[in-house]
Amino acid sequence: MMSQRDRSDLKAFFEPDSVAVFGSLREGFGLGYGMVRNLRQFGYSGKIYPISPFHSEVMGMKACSSVDEVVEPIEAAIVITPPPTVPGIVGQCAHKGVKAVIIVSENFAEAGGDGVRYQKQLEDIARRTGIRIIGPNTVGVFNPETGFLTNPYILVQDKIRKGGVAYCSQTGSVGLAAKPLEERFYPVRLLCDIGNKCDVDESDVLNYLADDQHTKAVAMHIENAKDGRKFLEAAQSVVTRKPLLLIKGGKSEAGAEAMTSHTASLAGNEQVYDAVMKQVGALRLSSWEEYWEVPRVFNSQPLPGGNRVAIITGSGGLGVTVIDVAVESGLVMAKFSSATREKLRKLSPRLGGNPVDFGPVLSVADDPFVVQREIIETVLKDENVDCVAASLYAGFDALIPHIVATFQGLREQATKTMTIHLYGMKCAVLDEMSRQLEALGFPAYLDFELAVKSLGFAARYSRIRAELAQ
Amino acid sequence: MMSQRDRSDLKAFFEPDSVAVFGSLREGFGLGYGMVRNLRQFGYSGKIYPISPFHSEVMGMKACSSVDEVVEPIEAAIVITPPPTVPGIVGQCAHKGVKAVIIVSENFAEAGGDGVRYQKQLEDIARRTGIRIIGPNTVGVFNPETGFLTNPYILVQDKIRKGGVAYCSQTGSVGLAAKPLEERFYPVRLLCDIGNKCDVDESDVLNYLADDQHTKAVAMHIENAKDGRKFLEAAQSVVTRKPLLLIKGGKSEAGAEAMTSHTASLAGNEQVYDAVMKQVGALRLSSWEEYWEVPRVFNSQPLPGGNRVAIITGSGGLGVTVIDVAVESGLVMAKFSSATREKLRKLSPRLGGNPVDFGPVLSVADDPFVVQREIIETVLKDENVDCVAASLYAGFDALIPHIVATFQGLREQATKTMTIHLYGMKCAVLDEMSRQLEALGFPAYLDFELAVKSLGFAARYSRIRAELAQ
DSSP, rough: OOOOOOOOOHHHSSOOOOOOEOOOOOOTHHHHHHHHHHHHHOOOEEEEEEOOSSSSEEETTTTBBBGGGOOOOEEEEEEOOOOHHHHHHHHHHHHHTTOOEOOOOOOOOOOOOOHHHHHHHHHHHHHHHOOEEEEESSSSSTTTTTTOOOOOOOSSSSSSEEEEEEEEEEGGGGTSSSSOOOOOTOOOEEEOOOOOOOOOOOOHHHHHHHHOOTTOOEEEEEEESSSSSHHHHHHHHHHHOOOOEEEEEOOHHHHHHHHHSSSSSOOOHHHHHHHHIIIIOOEEOHHHHHHHHHHHHHSSOOOOOSEEEEEEEHHHHHHHHHHHHHHHHOOOOOOOOOOHHHHHHHHHTOOOOSSSEOOHHHOOOSSSSHHHHHHHHHHHHHHTTEEEEEEEOOSSSSSSHHHHHHEEEEEEEESSSEEEEEEOOOOHHHHHHHHHHHHHTTOESHHHHHHHHHHHHHHHHHHHHHHHHO | OOHHHHTOOHHHHSOSSSSEEEEEOOOTTTTHHHHHHHHHTTOOOOOOEEEOOOOOEETTEEEEEGGOOOOSSSEEEEEESSSGHHHHHHHHHHHHOOEEEEEEEOOGGGGGGGGHHHHHHHHHHHHHHOOOESSSOOOOOTTTTTTTOOOOOOSOOOOOOOOEEEEESSSSSGGGSOTTTTTTHHHHEEEEEEEOOOOOOHHHHHHHHOOOOOOOEEEEEOOOOOSSHHHHHHHHHHTSSSEEEESSSSSSSSHHHHHHHHHHOOOOOOOHHHHHIIOOEEEEEEEEHHHHHHHHHHHSSSSOSEEEEEEEEEHHHHHHHHHHHHHHHOOOOOOOOHHHHHHHHHHOOOOOOSEEHHHHHHOSSSSHHHHOOOOOOOHHTTTSSSSEEEEEEEEEEEHHHHHHHHHHHHHHHOOOOEEEEEEOOOOOHHHHHHHHHTTTTEEEEESHHHHOOOHHHHHHHHHHHHHHOO
16 A cells, blocks of 8 residues: 555656557547647657557647556556456556556446446555556546646647646536636646546645645645545645635535536545634635636735725726625735825825725826836735735726836735725627736736735635645 | 707717717827727728827828818717817817717816816806717727727737627726636626716616617616716616626725725615615626626526526535625526436436536536537426536647537527536636537536526526516
8 A cells, every 4th residue: 555645645646757549540530649739739848658559640740559568667657448448458558667647438337337336446556556547437637837738629729827826626517618718828737537436536636735835825726535534634735835715516416416426536525625714724715707707816815914905997887796705715804004095095185095096097097007016016015915905907008008107016915815806898809908917916807806815815815825834 | 958868869978870979189198099900900990080280190080170170070079178269179079979988187176176177067068059069088888889999008909809798987997908708708788888977877778778779787886876866767777688697886884985085976875786686687897897797697508497406526625615706696406307316316316416527427427418418408397406517627729629519409409598617727728619509509617606696696687577567
């Protein structure tokens, strides 16, 4: 048996030096072909060993008929072949000394019948030989840094920028193809679908991510925890070092019922799940949108010292509705210091309160960008403010350099948590503005409520960290 | 005094034959100039009368120094001049026989001081002369059909497609510049910011929209109702004919406090608001995202006969989490008829349940599009199904014609409510796919949960309509 420590070393799954690909190498259509094509497309720099008894070549590379033909050592393997062939392949990999196998094939335990038996065989091989397995029934992993991925389907993309958020799920549908990850600037450390969990489970992944220096936040979708106690400990290990954000299916009775038939896992564990939330300090996400968007604040912003938020907006009406969201997210509206109030009132007698409605001020200012920056700076410096959400108009290209200049200046002095809401009529302008702000380390949201909610999550995690440190 | 019926005739605000523009005509910078430029940019075909004592010409058009100089009748006026000048201008307009004035200028009651007095004068003029006023402190209206708009700012757009949803708010921030309305296919009947409500209020607008044949759904943001009983009656008048979706600021104490200072309106009315929700059958929106997205289902889809939903997805895991959302939205998971179950099982022994997870079937189908269409058709035809949400992969361009062909076929037989969730890596592909589905009358969402929530709203409104008809 491996120790818990060894078991959490999943490095071979995410950054292998070499990989064997098992699957049909039929040009254009074979899933093994797709794997090889995608590994090349994303610039994977390790050595690729295509394995197939039916083809001797793929994309100009020599294919071997079995893994035994390969002389060099191989670190990882991807398998997408019919279920009856999989245990044999994994056995050969174990014999060859492969450390990590990702089984993308489906129709195992989740399909019932013989699939259950094949999955059991895989479990036995893992236990007996020490080879580690992710899957089966998974799209596996993606690492933007190394270009290593196990997705065999057509992907109209060839890179994703590297970031600090690990997105892990028990479904492939929230993986690489789920979102315009590159175009919309998601800071991905890695993606991982744990599938049927015949060996590697959610707890192993959490232990790995707890140790991973480059992971700044973990967003995880689970249907159930395989081992409640192990999950609790792994979650705790993450939370002491970085935020853990969880989304879980099966809250409703109908949902729980459907879950059982999905990944062949026992439904329920609501108690374990609630315990993790309460005892350990993991944070509950309430939608897939939050799953993708909320962790972004942890990628580049400092944790707030408290939960006092300032809201800056050009619209009084929008300000009012987001106050409700702030309160629901556990934030309180900051009471500005008298120095701040005075400074703001000098800019306009109508300023001084929170939310700061700068609409009327900017519309009459000689240089609205100077005033805008002065307002944001003043609010950020206030000792009674822990975090700031600002809503800015990104209506046309000419605004971009002005807003970027403002935030370049702010970045140097920023020690407080800040999120930005952008609005405007043109997707291209919003995207470019978002991209430039993200590059400066300011997460931009197209929904003001999300920008505020994210601060709420940051403040809650900050409090949890402070409590753990006591 | 006008009768309630007369008061709800707001036609002159939304489709005037002619409009006077009061405001600075300084080239490039004047807000009156901006109005004239934008009216032309959006193709407003009525007659425009620029009015300014300081300029005799704007964009090649003759300007008059006062409205009295204009010989022809004028139906509407837009005013963006300093507050002290506004009552005089509106008085002249009333004398000239102008029916509707939109006052975009700010610094009235919401700013305190003299502004309160000026607003009082406007109220008096409206009452005395019968001229109708929207505002002050508003960005006014936008009608995509006539190109009539009252926004003076730079807009990088020249048209918005006409649709059936009236979006009305008590803030300009959710208006024309808030969203990529054209690029993201929002079906706008009209936009209206009611501002400080010195005359026209939320109830007048509701009465107008209740009668408007082209309005299929009303999304409304209010901070307070000026007259509780009137609002209740107006809301009822809408709900008997079309859905009314409401979002309200000031739920939290901090929110209510901020509201008071925003539009100079008394906070609260939570009782009135709750009464409207419960007695009248208006539906409560819980976020701005819902405000924009949910009404889209009412634009082109039939109302469901009940709340039994079928969920079709390529991902079991995604299916499980949206079941929870369905249940929270008041839907129940449809139990398929034995005929449906049998038909689905013929396609695959793993099909037959709800959600329909077609992932494993499609991945091995000879022609996945034929199978996909057969599954959707079978489910739509089931007598135990009232509405359907389907999640489809829109990963690359080559998929678009196949999916469009499927839905062209489905459109001819579609009598049930259907929404679509699209996912993929490329914004351009998602946008084009959405555009084509919208053109066929199928609302496409980039968030599965929103697609399901929208069906929940449709089912709730359907039940309300049925109860009202009894």
